[in-house]
Amino acid sequence: MTHVAIIGAGAIGQALAHILDRNKENRLELFDKDPAKVTRAALPLPDVVKEAEVLFLCVPSWAMRGALTEMKSYLSQDAIVVSLAKGIEEEHKKTMDALLVEILPQHRIALLGGPMLAAEFMEDLPGVGCLATEHVEVAEQIAGLFAGTLLSFETTSDVRGVAFAGVLKNIYALGLGVAHGLSWGDNQKGWYLTRALVEMATIVEQLGGKRETAYSLAGIGDLVATGFSGYSRNSRSGEEIVRNGVCNIQSEGCASLPHFLKLLPADRSVFPLLHGLEQIIIDGKDAKDIFSQLIR
Template identity: 35%
Template structure:
């Protein structure tokens, strides 16, 4: 995704890419040096390193700098990127998030992408929108930062369930039911976490959910199908399930009791599926029987 954003922005802006070798820890250059005098810093990386990197950036950035993240997971403490940014940047440095259906390969191929640019500062979202003006990534400014964060993070939990249902040949009607039900429950959780219900229906929630749940190349969707087919061993060996933000998010929500997840039946069903994929058809049938 970082490469896709570089492709979009480098035609009109001076772009400097910072990276770190995960094996050796070697950085392309010191982060503090790379960020000095930069107007915008984009965190195109998982949520886990946000805490360290945001802490390192605070002394280096000017007050009018803008930090934005695309991370759609929780760190090992169960925090969203928005919560990490709140802790480090607060109101001293402008920050926000941008989430939506914006698959990297499609952006690099010149196809359209769409996202919500969410920030407590309306001008920050407007700045990000202006940054991508003239590119194939279209942004909408939104002020419900916490709602957008939880919508983007939690929608990935539901995607493997849709992938599993497709893998088991449950049909198009089942897919439609699961996506509609997941979106409604997502709105409940977003509101429970302090966001606005309607944010779950924006590009950050519903838009990205549909893209991930129906895309033929969706990693999250494929994991669900593989688990439902009983290929748990292959997934564990490849580490694919560990790389899934949805699987990791479900684990962090339960481990840290981020919210009372058992109150939300479909979320709990996904967790039960991830723990014991072989029982999905029975559990899903029982869930539907209770609903109707």
């Protein structure tokens, strides 16, 4: 039996618990700062973390540094740490893999990306995620936790590529939300999706990942699921921007965009869609005007 800990009992944390409960070889503990979110026995953080062989971090990027700092003294050196967050933390502009390496340098880490809509898992709809790790034994152990469940994986060693692909899909999903809000047709959305994928692949490669990762579940697969789903906070955020001119929904895309842009050259005109989203979300320009210019 494997002791599994999930930190964060929001939508994805609850969905992960729902999936892992199907494998009776898992001994599962769930922790959240808000005990009301934990539907099983709520234990203190040290008790949840100290025996964990595999720990899943289901907290947003803006809370990740604090969560890691708080739990690291309780965590076994042999524990595998898996992040599901797809963002960039504000303090040092780091992706989640880089943040894990900084704070937990002795631990084996992995990222879980790809299309993983929590609401669908709660409805018992199956899915395939993207598991990124440099350690073959880690991939095998994590896959074993999900044996016979709703979730299976494609694996890759391109951890950096998956990290950046996850950030980018959230950002470009905002654009699909804007397109929805502007009542764009499917032809126009097809154009947007094609251009977004080209930009994503180029950026992932420039930042040290593999170009093909953008064409995998971690990139295009996740973007399609997120951008066209009514469950997606990023897509809803884009629609909100069209209605109100600002993003009032807290989402990884809106949170990560200003930090992510600092990793790119000052001239972002070579990425027209990304530059357009910057103008709309950060500079406050009119979404209809910007998107009309993009497709001309």
